[in-house]
Every structure is written in structure tokens, then in C-alpha cells.
Amino acid sequence: MIILTLCYSVMITLKELAKQLNVSVSTVSKALHDAKDISEGTKKRIKEAAQLYNYRPNKTALALKVNKTNTIGVIIPDILNPFFAQVLHGIEDYATEHNYDTIVCVSHDQLKKEAQSLDLLMQGRVDGFILSLSSESLAQDNFLHIDQIALNKKGLVLFDRTTDQVDCDKVVIDDKRSVYDATRILISKGKTKIAFVSNIEDLNLGQLRKEGYENALRDHGIEVNYSLNLDLTGSSDPHGLIKAFLSMQEIDGVISADNTSSLMFKSILKSERPDTNSEIPLIGFSDEKNSLLSYPRIDYIDQNAMKIGSKAAELLINRLESKDLTSKPITFEMPTEIHLY
Secondary structure, three states: OOOOOOOOOOOOOHHHHHHHHOOOHHHHHHHHOOOOOOOHHHHHHHHHHHHHOOOOOOHHHHHHHHOOOOEEEEEEOOOOOHHHHHHHHHHHHHHHHOOOEEEEEEOOOOHHHHHHHHHHHHHOOOOEEEEOOOHHHHHOOOOHHHHHHHHOOOEEEEEOOOOOOOOOEEEEOOHHHHHHHHHHHHHHOOOOOEEEEEOOOOOHHHHHHHHHHHHHHHHOOOOOOHHHEEEOOOOOOHHHHHHHHHHHOOOOEEEEOOHHHHHHHHHHHHHHOOOOHHHOOEEEEEOHHHHOOOOOOOEEEEOOHHHHHHHHHHHHHHHHHHOOOOOOOOEEEOOOEEEOO
């Protein structure tokens, strides 16, 4: 006996598959969706044929029929930022596990680009959005483009960079408390000349982190020395600013408000003050992988970026599946961890 196996590289339609099996289109559709009124034998035969003939459902047609695409639109400010890359990883892992696809756009921290991305994704009929606001949107206090999400009855979750002016689910950390705790650790080591370096002074979360640093100093009887604040935001020569700062200021510890300034400051500190580098601890926002890029390793505040992404996807998908976009929004505060080496 010769068994001939046919392989089809071209996908066929539901109607063509039904014709091959000599059954109705509805029978094929029900079998592929495990309908209870179709026998197990028929389901098995139809599913095997669907695999043989390389049948794939027409997602566009199905989406138009049920008004649901099982697709999430994600807009982040910067794909090269390790934090956002890890959040995206967490979103995609959770979405895939729950049979959702993701489409990602990058705003490059521009209000216009963010609005264009929203419009583009809206035309692509995504079910909901996960978004971290651009620095321009926050600086200009302009969120009118976000209103179209609610107007089109789409789900929305904001993370990290959020605003009270948009009423939706959010995933955040306690920025002020996390830096307060980090500063307190340096104070407990006898450090009193602690510098604060930031590349995000233009963001609300950057201001909250500075407040946490200043509050910790005051609560421990240390006067805030504003000359120890180094603002790198928007600088075309951050390395030069750090070198100049180190040449003028005596410091015995450093708190960094973001992962970029952490790595830059630690690297230049090692170069400019090799004899005292190991005596000046630095705690910044980072993760295990990026802390390895510096020697000695940076002590860091871990925002649990992947968990933030996973939680944002969970909040959005739960709301989409419940089909209730009007219930009271949830703000979830992700716990942070401080890692010391």
C-alpha cells in the first residue's frame, strides 16, 4: 500500500474547506470552535483536514463580525530605554498567554507622534491601549488626543508616566518612597554629602523622586544642599556636565533618578576620581542586567519592569473580557526592590 501525503502551502477559505469535506460551512466553523452539538468524530476529521489544507481563520473577517480583534495597541516613548523594553516584554508575554496580539508604536517622546500613533492604531481596530505618555504630552499638559480612546469605547491602561487628568486604569510605583528609602540607606552608612543626579527633571515622576531624596535628608537632620543637584535633562553634553560637577563638588554618595544618568555618572566617577570611586556609593534606577554594565556594580532600585508590563496587560484584558469599560478605574502600585552589592 502506498500512502500519499499532500502538503498545501496555499491557505484555503472556510467555504473551500467545507466543500472538500462535503459538509456545510457552519459545521466546519462549529467543529473548529469545539461546539457541543458537533460529534467528536466529526470534529477530529475536520480539524485534521484544516491542518492538512493549511486552513487559517480570516481574522479580519471575524473581527468585523464580532467587533473584537484580540489585539492590543502599545505606545511607548523610547524603545531603546531598557525599562520600556522590559515592560513591553511583560506585556507581550501576558498577552500571548491569553491569546492577544500586540502592535507597538514608539512616540519618541513627541506629542504629535503619540497622537498619530493613536490614530493609526484606532484605524487598525485594536481593542484597547497600553500607553506611557510622552514627555511633550506631560510638559504641555495636553491629553486631548487620549479622549478618542474613551469616545471609541476602547480600554486604556497608563503605566509609569501617567496623569490624573486621564481617568483610566494605571500601573505605577511609589516614586517618592522608593528614592526616600534609597537615600536613607546611604545616610545609614554615614553619608551626608549625597548628590542627586537626574535626566528626567521634566517629568512628574522625576520631581517625585527628587522630593523623596530631599525629604529623606530633612527627616535625618541633613540640610538640603541644592548645589549637589545635577540636572542632565536635555543636555547635549551630559558627560561634560558631570565632569564639571565632580571638579567643583565634594560628595560621598549619589542618588540617581533614572538608569541613564546612573551609568554615565558611575563611569565618569571611576575615571575622574579613581581613588575614591569605591568609597562613593551610587543607588539609581536600573535592573540586574544593566547593573552589570558598570564596575563596581551599581546598587539599584528595581521597578520590576516586566511585572509592570504583565500587570498592565492583565488590567486591560480583564476589562476587555468583562466588556465593562465604565467601572471604577484601578491604580495598581507595583512594589520596588533595592539591590545592594
